[in-house]
Amino acid sequence: MMVAGIGSRKGVSAGEVLAAVETALEAHGLTMTALSALATASLKQDEKAILSAGRELALPVVIVEDEALRAASSRTISRSNLSQAHAGTPSVSEASALAAAGAGAKLLGPRTVLGPVTCAIAIGGDAP
Structure with missing residues (x-):
């Protein structure tokens, strides 16, 4: 299972989200x-x-509950004080991707920031 975790400012466009996802995937050759x-x-x-x-x-679109988000937060790579203050996690995109990808999930790298959107890619622990 491969999941793209998304973080964003309010009011972004779908095009901005899609561009961030595509940029994050391309960074990993996907x-x-x-x-x-x-x-x-x-x-x-x-x-x-x-x-x-x-x-x-x-x-x-998997909506990650607060408890699962906090549980995955210790495994994030990026650290944003703003994200920590507003969302209770140092990286919404990374923690969301990790939580949704399941037990043993790993980030392929730090989040990608594209304007007002962040995207992180996680792969489930059962993948080869």
Whole structure:
């Protein structure tokens, strides 16, 4: 399972979300077809752009509950004081990707920042 975790400022566009996902995947030599899902924190569950991006890619959008987000936070690579203050995690995109990818998940690298959107790619622990 491969998950793209998304963090964003309020009011971003679906195009900005899709561009961040594509940029993050390209950084790891991957394409959109590698993804199993998008994920974000519960505080972003009403962010229309993230939900629209999931529909456009025909991928589920996993909403990560606060407890699971906090549990994955110790395994993030990036550290944002702003994210910590607002979301309770040092990286919404990284913690969301890790939590949604399941037990043993690993980040492929630090989050990618593209304007107002961050994206991190995690792969499930059961992958080769």
